[in-house]
Protein backbone atom coordinates (compact mmCIF):
# COMPACT_ATOMS: atom_id res chain seq x y z
CA UNK A 1 0.00 0.00 0.00
CA UNK A 2 1.09 3.54 -0.66
CA UNK A 3 1.14 5.68 2.47
CA UNK A 4 -1.13 8.66 1.73
CA UNK A 5 1.00 10.85 3.95
CA UNK A 6 3.97 10.12 1.72
CA UNK A 7 2.11 11.63 -1.21
CA UNK A 8 2.21 15.19 0.11
CA UNK A 9 4.90 16.14 -2.38
CA UNK A 10 2.55 15.82 -5.32
CA UNK A 11 2.99 17.39 -8.71
CA UNK A 12 3.81 21.05 -8.33
CA UNK A 13 2.76 23.53 -10.98
CA UNK A 14 5.52 24.36 -13.45
CA UNK A 15 8.16 25.52 -13.69
CA UNK A 16 9.71 22.95 -11.42
CA UNK A 17 13.27 22.91 -10.22
CA UNK A 18 15.79 22.64 -13.04
CA UNK A 19 17.06 19.11 -13.49
CA UNK A 20 20.51 20.04 -12.25
CA UNK A 21 19.12 21.33 -8.97
CA UNK A 22 17.27 18.24 -7.86
CA UNK A 23 18.08 16.78 -4.50
CA UNK A 24 15.38 16.95 -1.84
CA UNK A 25 12.59 16.00 -4.21
CA UNK A 26 14.57 13.28 -5.92
CA UNK A 27 13.99 10.79 -3.17
CA UNK A 28 10.40 11.78 -2.54
CA UNK A 29 7.67 9.26 -3.20
CA UNK A 30 5.86 9.88 -6.43
CA UNK A 31 2.42 11.39 -6.06
CA UNK A 32 -0.29 9.12 -7.34
CA UNK A 33 -3.90 10.16 -7.21
CA UNK A 34 -6.53 7.85 -5.80
CA UNK A 35 -7.63 5.41 -8.42
CA UNK A 36 -11.16 5.70 -9.69
CA UNK A 37 -11.93 2.27 -11.06
CA UNK A 38 -15.12 1.09 -12.58
CA UNK A 39 -16.17 -1.61 -14.99
CA UNK A 40 -18.92 0.62 -16.35
CA UNK A 41 -17.95 2.47 -19.53
CA UNK A 42 -18.32 6.25 -19.30
CA UNK A 43 -18.64 6.05 -15.52
CA UNK A 44 -15.65 8.34 -15.19
CA UNK A 45 -17.67 11.17 -16.77
CA UNK A 46 -20.12 10.97 -13.86
CA UNK A 47 -17.31 11.94 -11.51
CA UNK A 48 -18.30 12.02 -7.85
CA UNK A 49 -18.43 14.11 -4.69
CA UNK A 50 -15.57 15.02 -2.34
CA UNK A 51 -15.38 17.04 0.86
CA UNK A 52 -13.15 20.09 0.61
CA UNK A 53 -10.99 19.91 3.76
CA UNK A 54 -10.53 23.67 4.10
CA UNK A 55 -14.27 24.42 4.12
CA UNK A 56 -15.98 21.13 4.87
CA UNK A 57 -18.13 21.69 1.77
CA UNK A 58 -19.26 18.84 -0.44
CA UNK A 59 -18.02 19.48 -3.96
CA UNK A 60 -19.31 17.66 -7.03
CA UNK A 61 -16.63 16.94 -9.57
CA UNK A 62 -16.37 15.69 -13.14
CA UNK A 63 -13.20 15.28 -15.19
CA UNK A 64 -12.39 17.42 -18.21
CA UNK A 65 -13.16 15.55 -21.43
CA UNK A 66 -9.53 14.85 -22.31
CA UNK A 67 -8.95 13.20 -18.93
CA UNK A 68 -12.06 11.06 -19.43
CA UNK A 69 -10.81 10.04 -22.90
CA UNK A 70 -7.42 8.98 -21.58
CA UNK A 71 -9.07 7.15 -18.69
CA UNK A 72 -11.26 5.24 -21.15
CA UNK A 73 -8.26 4.42 -23.33
CA UNK A 74 -6.29 3.06 -20.36
CA UNK A 75 -9.27 0.91 -19.33
CA UNK A 76 -9.80 -0.37 -22.86
CA UNK A 77 -6.11 -1.26 -23.29
CA UNK A 78 -5.49 -2.81 -19.87
CA UNK A 79 -4.50 -6.14 -21.40
CA UNK A 80 -1.80 -4.30 -23.37
CA UNK A 81 -0.19 -2.90 -20.25
CA UNK A 82 -1.98 0.45 -19.84
CA UNK A 83 -3.62 1.55 -16.62
CA UNK A 84 -5.07 4.59 -14.91
CA UNK A 85 -3.55 5.18 -11.49
CA UNK A 86 -5.97 7.93 -10.56
CA UNK A 87 -7.98 11.02 -11.42
CA UNK A 88 -9.52 12.55 -8.24
CA UNK A 89 -6.93 13.06 -5.52
CA UNK A 90 -6.59 11.30 -2.18
CA UNK A 91 -6.86 13.14 1.17
CA UNK A 92 -3.36 14.51 0.76
CA UNK A 93 -4.09 15.94 -2.70
CA UNK A 94 -7.41 17.40 -1.54
CA UNK A 95 -5.69 19.50 1.12
CA UNK A 96 -3.95 21.29 -1.76
CA UNK A 97 -5.30 22.78 -4.96
CA UNK A 98 -3.56 20.87 -7.75
CA UNK A 99 -4.91 19.24 -10.88
CA UNK A 100 -6.35 16.25 -8.99
CA UNK A 101 -8.74 18.51 -7.08
CA UNK A 102 -11.98 20.12 -8.33
CA UNK A 103 -10.73 23.50 -7.05
CA UNK A 104 -7.59 23.52 -9.14
CA UNK A 105 -5.60 26.74 -8.89
CA UNK A 106 -3.34 25.97 -11.85
CA UNK A 107 -4.73 28.38 -14.42
CA UNK A 108 -2.60 29.68 -17.24
CA UNK A 109 -2.44 32.64 -19.64
CA UNK A 110 -5.11 34.59 -17.79
CA UNK A 111 -7.57 31.70 -17.68
CA UNK A 112 -8.62 30.05 -14.43
CA UNK A 113 -9.57 26.41 -14.01
CA UNK A 114 -13.29 25.77 -13.57
CA UNK A 115 -14.46 24.84 -10.09
CA UNK A 116 -15.86 21.31 -10.16
CA UNK A 117 -13.56 20.13 -12.95
CA UNK A 118 -10.65 17.74 -12.42
CA UNK A 119 -7.86 18.45 -14.89
CA UNK A 120 -5.27 15.76 -14.11
CA UNK A 121 -4.83 12.04 -14.60
CA UNK A 122 -2.09 9.57 -13.65
CA UNK A 123 -1.30 6.82 -16.14
CA UNK A 124 0.98 3.88 -16.76
CA UNK A 125 1.90 2.63 -20.23
CA UNK A 126 4.21 0.01 -21.66
CA UNK A 127 7.76 1.26 -22.28
CA UNK A 128 7.55 4.56 -20.42
CA UNK A 129 10.87 5.82 -21.81
CA UNK A 130 9.57 5.08 -25.30
CA UNK A 131 6.40 7.01 -24.47
CA UNK A 132 8.40 10.04 -23.34
CA UNK A 133 10.58 9.90 -26.46
CA UNK A 134 7.46 9.71 -28.63
CA UNK A 135 5.25 12.25 -26.82
CA UNK A 136 7.52 15.23 -26.23
CA UNK A 137 8.33 15.98 -29.90
CA UNK A 138 4.60 15.81 -30.68
CA UNK A 139 3.77 18.31 -27.96
CA UNK A 140 6.53 20.59 -29.23
CA UNK A 141 5.04 20.30 -32.71
CA UNK A 142 1.62 21.43 -31.45
CA UNK A 143 -0.35 18.23 -30.83
CA UNK A 144 -2.62 17.73 -27.81
CA UNK A 145 -3.31 21.39 -27.14
CA UNK A 146 -5.23 20.56 -23.98
CA UNK A 147 -2.05 19.55 -22.13
CA UNK A 148 -0.76 22.22 -19.76
CA UNK A 149 2.13 20.22 -18.33
CA UNK A 150 3.15 16.65 -17.73
CA UNK A 151 5.43 14.60 -15.55
CA UNK A 152 7.02 11.34 -16.70
CA UNK A 153 10.06 9.27 -15.72
CA UNK A 154 11.17 11.88 -13.19
CA UNK A 155 10.91 14.71 -15.75
CA UNK A 156 8.52 17.62 -16.12
CA UNK A 157 7.65 19.43 -19.36
CA UNK A 158 5.39 22.48 -19.64
CA UNK A 159 3.54 24.56 -22.18
CA UNK A 160 5.11 27.64 -20.54
CA UNK A 161 8.22 27.06 -22.65
CA UNK A 162 6.52 25.08 -25.43
CA UNK A 163 7.67 21.83 -23.81
CA UNK A 164 11.31 22.59 -24.66
CA UNK A 165 12.77 22.49 -21.17
CA UNK A 166 13.13 19.38 -19.06
CA UNK A 167 12.66 19.87 -15.33
CA UNK A 168 12.76 17.43 -12.46
CA UNK A 169 9.69 15.72 -11.05
CA UNK A 170 9.07 13.14 -8.33
CA UNK A 171 6.65 11.33 -10.68
CA UNK A 172 7.73 8.28 -12.62
CA UNK A 173 4.24 7.57 -13.98
CA UNK A 174 2.68 9.82 -16.62
CA UNK A 175 0.89 12.73 -14.95
CA UNK A 176 -1.08 14.84 -17.44
CA UNK A 177 -2.44 18.23 -16.37
CA UNK A 178 -5.02 19.94 -18.54
CA UNK A 179 -5.14 23.56 -19.64
CA UNK A 180 -7.83 25.93 -18.38
CA UNK A 181 -10.14 26.76 -21.29
CA UNK A 182 -9.74 23.31 -22.89
CA UNK A 183 -12.32 21.49 -20.77
CA UNK A 184 -14.08 20.01 -23.81
CA UNK A 185 -11.08 18.96 -25.92
CA UNK A 186 -10.83 15.30 -26.80
CA UNK A 187 -7.55 13.42 -26.39
CA UNK A 188 -5.98 10.31 -27.89
CA UNK A 189 -2.47 10.24 -26.45
CA UNK A 190 -2.50 6.62 -25.24
CA UNK A 191 -4.30 5.37 -28.33
CA UNK A 192 -1.94 7.22 -30.68
CA UNK A 193 1.05 5.88 -28.79
CA UNK A 194 -0.26 2.33 -28.92
CA UNK A 195 -0.88 2.73 -32.64
CA UNK A 196 2.66 4.01 -33.09
CA UNK A 197 4.08 1.13 -31.04
CA UNK A 198 2.26 -1.58 -32.89
CA UNK A 199 1.63 -0.25 -36.42
CA UNK A 200 4.78 0.78 -38.16
CA UNK A 201 5.98 3.04 -35.40
CA UNK A 202 8.32 1.19 -33.14
CA UNK A 203 7.90 -1.78 -35.46
CA UNK A 204 9.99 0.16 -37.94
CA UNK A 205 12.71 -0.14 -35.33
CA UNK A 206 12.61 -3.90 -35.81
CA UNK A 207 15.41 -4.07 -38.33
CA UNK A 208 15.23 -7.49 -40.03
CA UNK A 209 18.14 -9.81 -39.23
CA UNK A 210 19.26 -10.00 -42.88
CA UNK A 211 19.48 -6.23 -43.03
CA UNK A 212 21.36 -6.20 -39.74
CA UNK A 213 23.85 -8.75 -41.11
CA UNK A 214 24.43 -6.59 -44.20
CA UNK A 215 25.04 -3.65 -41.94
CA UNK A 216 27.65 -5.62 -39.97
CA UNK A 217 29.48 -6.55 -43.20
CA UNK A 218 29.34 -2.96 -44.35
CA UNK A 219 30.82 -1.82 -41.06
CA UNK A 220 33.59 -4.43 -41.27
CA UNK A 221 34.52 -3.34 -44.77
CA UNK A 222 34.60 0.34 -43.80
CA UNK A 223 36.73 -0.57 -40.81
CA UNK A 224 39.15 -2.46 -43.10
CA UNK A 225 39.51 0.56 -45.37
CA UNK A 226 40.00 2.97 -42.49
CA UNK A 227 42.48 0.95 -40.47
CA UNK A 228 44.23 -0.95 -43.28
CA UNK A 229 47.04 0.89 -45.06
CA UNK A 230 47.57 4.59 -44.43
CA UNK A 231 44.92 6.04 -42.10
CA UNK A 232 45.99 9.61 -42.81
CA UNK A 233 45.45 9.10 -46.53
CA UNK A 234 41.97 7.82 -45.79
CA UNK A 235 41.11 10.81 -43.65
CA UNK A 236 41.92 13.10 -46.58
CA UNK A 237 40.18 10.99 -49.19
CA UNK A 238 36.85 11.37 -50.95
CA UNK A 239 36.12 7.86 -49.73
CA UNK A 240 35.68 9.24 -46.23
CA UNK A 241 32.87 11.50 -47.35
CA UNK A 242 31.31 8.54 -49.07
CA UNK A 243 31.55 6.49 -45.91
CA UNK A 244 30.22 9.28 -43.76
CA UNK A 245 26.63 8.69 -44.81
CA UNK A 246 27.07 4.93 -44.50
CA UNK A 247 28.35 5.31 -40.96
CA UNK A 248 25.48 7.64 -40.10
CA UNK A 249 23.08 5.08 -41.46
CA UNK A 250 24.73 2.39 -39.35
CA UNK A 251 24.37 4.53 -36.27
CA UNK A 252 20.68 4.90 -37.02
CA UNK A 253 20.30 1.14 -37.20
CA UNK A 254 22.08 0.77 -33.89
CA UNK A 255 19.75 3.34 -32.29
CA UNK A 256 16.70 1.54 -33.63
CA UNK A 257 17.98 -1.79 -32.36
CA UNK A 258 18.57 -0.37 -28.89
CA UNK A 259 15.08 1.10 -28.83
CA UNK A 260 13.66 -2.31 -29.65
CA UNK A 261 15.72 -4.00 -26.97
CA UNK A 262 14.70 -1.36 -24.47
CA UNK A 263 11.03 -1.94 -25.27
CA UNK A 264 11.47 -5.68 -24.78
CA UNK A 265 13.23 -5.17 -21.45
CA UNK A 266 10.44 -2.86 -20.29
CA UNK A 267 7.88 -5.47 -21.28
CA UNK A 268 9.85 -8.03 -19.30
CA UNK A 269 9.88 -5.77 -16.23
CA UNK A 270 6.14 -5.34 -16.64
CA UNK A 271 5.57 -9.07 -16.37
CA UNK A 272 7.88 -9.64 -13.44
CA UNK A 273 6.89 -6.84 -11.09
CA UNK A 274 3.56 -6.75 -9.24
CA UNK A 275 1.03 -4.20 -10.44
CA UNK A 276 1.19 -0.85 -8.61
CA UNK A 277 -1.21 -0.30 -5.77
CA UNK A 278 -2.89 3.06 -5.69
Ligand SMILES: [Zn+2]
Nearest residue numbers: 033121122175
Ligand atom coordinates in the same frame (compact mmCIF):
# COMPACT_ATOMS: atom_id res chain seq x y z
ZN1 LIG B 1 -0.84 13.08 -10.82
